[in-house]
Structure formats: structure tokens, C-alpha cells
Amino acid sequence: MKSYLFITLLAISFAVQAQSNTANYKYIIVPEKFSFLKQVNQYGLNTLTKALFEEKGFTVYFDNTEIPQEIAADRCKALTVDLQEKNSMFVTNLTLLLKDCKGAVVIKSKEGKSREKEYNTSYNLALRDAFTTFNDFSYSADQPTMLTGNLPVPANTNMETKTAPVYIDQPTATKPEQKEALLYAQAIGNGYQLIDATPKIVMILLKTSVEDCYISNNGNANGIVIKKNGNWFFEYYKNNVLVSEKLSIKF
Known part of the structure; x- marks a missing residue:
């Protein structure tokens, strides 16, 4: 069931890619x-x-x-x-x-x-x-990224991350342990855009009918951002292997 949901969400994730691709x-x-x-x-x-x-x-x-x-x-x-x-x-x-x-x-x-x-x-x-x-696109001359609404005041906060197990019957690749910057979730019309301390948009999240599950794109890959056991993960396929990356998000 989870695999089916994942594939379904990927099939409609083109809208996220569109927003990310205009940012520069x-x-x-x-x-x-x-x-x-x-x-x-x-x-x-x-x-x-x-x-x-x-x-x-x-x-x-x-x-x-x-x-x-x-x-x-x-x-x-x-x-x-x-x-x-x-x-x-x-x-x-x-x-x-x-x-x-x-x-x-x-x-x-x-x-x-x-x-x-x-x-x-x-x-x-x-x-x-x-x-x-x-409809949810805008360009700010002050910040060379797509922005809607007011930016939060970001802070340079790094968190130690560890790869969590993925409970899906698929081949899974894990990212090595590394420091990830805290990402700030800024509301847009149909979800959120995640902003780092620059501030720069690093990922777009689109709402789905499933709680704590978003269609997502980081500029390089389409996937989903999902909350599991109190932690957020960005999951996507690379070379037919499911990759799961832990995220630190402040909503």
C-alpha cells in the first residue's frame, strides 16, 4: 500500500518541479x-x-x-x-x-x-x-528566488542527522551521516516552500490528502516528504533504488 501511494504521488509531482525550476x-x-x-x-x-x-x-x-x-x-x-x-x-x-x-x-x-x-x-x-x-509563483527583485508571503527570520542551526530505516519493500539506499541545516517552512497557496538560512528556497512541498505527507522536489529529484516516528524524510527514487533522506524542518 505504501509503495502504491509513493508511485501515485510521484506521477503528479510535475507541479513541484515547475516551481523549483523557475527559482533562478x-x-x-x-x-x-x-x-x-x-x-x-x-x-x-x-x-x-x-x-x-x-x-x-x-x-x-x-x-x-x-x-x-x-x-x-x-x-x-x-x-x-x-x-x-x-x-x-x-x-x-x-x-x-x-x-x-x-x-x-x-x-x-x-x-x-x-x-x-x-x-x-x-x-x-x-x-x-x-x-x-x-498562480502560486512570484519573483522578488530583492531575493533571486520565488517568494510568496513574508520570510521567517532564519538562524544558522545545524543538526546531526542519522538515516532511519525505510519500511517499504523496495531496494533502499541511505545517505551517510552528515550535518543538515534547519529548513524553515514558508506557507504558499498549496503547501510550503522550505528555505535555508541564506535565505534560499531548497525544496517545494505540495499538500496531499494524506496527513504529514507532501509531494516534493529539491531541484534534482521528485519524491515525497513524509513524517515517520516524529521525524521528516525526503524519499525519492535514484537509479530504481529508493533513497530516504532525513530532514530538519521548522513549521
């Missing part, structure tokens, strides 16, 4: 024309995309305008927006993609939908629906 970017480039359209800023989709990301605190530029030297010298400091269309006879479907400088997709939004018949209205509603993927 503050610049976004929007094309003047999306590839599936014939005109520049057709249906106002390009200006709407720019405005939506600006509302989240990102610095946004069109690809046909002069960009800062910081980005011109290193395009890998910015993400580029792409918009994909997959329409049916009665439904407009749009998906937002954020790509890095190598063209790799960093975030793929949900498929936004609209059944409006008028094109301008339908495309705008579908884009706004797709953008709800980013």
Missing part, C-alpha cells in the same frame, strides 16, 4: 509573434503573456526590443516563452512553455481551454486558463 530566473523573453499565428501580437496574446508574467514580478522583454547587456551577454539568464496550440472543432487549447537558452523545456503549463466562439475572446481565455499553472 528573473528575466523572461516573449516573442513578438507566436509560431502558430500569422500576425505580430495576434489576438493580443503576446502583450497579454508579457503582462501576466510581469504581474508575477518577472522582468519581461519582447524579442524584437533592446535587451539589457546582462541578458545579451548571457542568454542563459533568461527563459523564453513559447505557446502551443492544439484546437478541436469547438475548443481552443493553448499550452505555455518556458524554455532555457538551449531550447529545453523548463516548465510546461497545463492545457488552457476555452469554448468561446469569438477568436479574440477564446484565445485570451485559454491563455489565462493555462497561466493558472503559475
Whole structure:
């Protein structure tokens, strides 16, 4: 049963990865024309995309305008927006993609939908629906990470950790004993983000229907954070082996 729950949670953990992957970017480039359209800023989709990301605190530029030297010298400091269309006879479907400088997709939004018949209205509603993927995202210019709400006052507190046994019938790898910094849980709309003493976001936790169990991502692996015997553990698979890491979290 526990193994089944673990696999189920991993299957829906893409939302956590999305939040973690935007943490190190503050610049976004929007094309003047999306590839599936014939005109520049057709249906106002390009200006709407720019405005939506600006509302989240990102610095946004069109690809046909002069960009800062910081980005011109290193395009890998910015993400580029792409918009994909997959329409049916009665439904407009749009998906937002954020790509890095190598063209790799960093975030793929949900498929936004609209059944409006008028094109301008339908495309705008579908884009706004797709953008709800980013509802809990924000960028603070003062802290180059995603932040929502007020940060706690962190302190440098280290705790000795030991690997606890994992009560699942799976091959299990354990981390060697090491010092782990105390992580502060900051509430977001659908869970928590864990912040170290820098402060820097090191992990995202999304609520589940199971008490003391969160879908989680640390920027490198998707898994779950679960409380067992009064201690928190981050559990994920690496090379088909279940890994369990003990965490020190202050809620």
C-alpha cells in the first residue's frame, strides 16, 4: 500500500518541479509573434503573456526590443516563452512553455481551454486558463528566488542527522551521516516552500490528502516528504533504488 501511494504521488509531482525550476530566473523573453499565428501580437496574446508574467514580478522583454547587456551577454539568464496550440472543432487549447537558452523545456503549463466562439475572446481565455499553472509563483527583485508571503527570520542551526530505516519493500539506499541545516517552512497557496538560512528556497512541498505527507522536489529529484516516528524524510527514487533522506524542518 505504501509503495502504491509513493508511485501515485510521484506521477503528479510535475507541479513541484515547475516551481523549483523557475527559482533562478528573473528575466523572461516573449516573442513578438507566436509560431502558430500569422500576425505580430495576434489576438493580443503576446502583450497579454508579457503582462501576466510581469504581474508575477518577472522582468519581461519582447524579442524584437533592446535587451539589457546582462541578458545579451548571457542568454542563459533568461527563459523564453513559447505557446502551443492544439484546437478541436469547438475548443481552443493553448499550452505555455518556458524554455532555457538551449531550447529545453523548463516548465510546461497545463492545457488552457476555452469554448468561446469569438477568436479574440477564446484565445485570451485559454491563455489565462493555462497561466493558472503559475498562480502560486512570484519573483522578488530583492531575493533571486520565488517568494510568496513574508520570510521567517532564519538562524544558522545545524543538526546531526542519522538515516532511519525505510519500511517499504523496495531496494533502499541511505545517505551517510552528515550535518543538515534547519529548513524553515514558508506557507504558499498549496503547501510550503522550505528555505535555508541564506535565505534560499531548497525544496517545494505540495499538500496531499494524506496527513504529514507532501509531494516534493529539491531541484534534482521528485519524491515525497513524509513524517515517520516524529521525524521528516525526503524519499525519492535514484537509479530504481529508493533513497530516504532525513530532514530538519521548522513549521
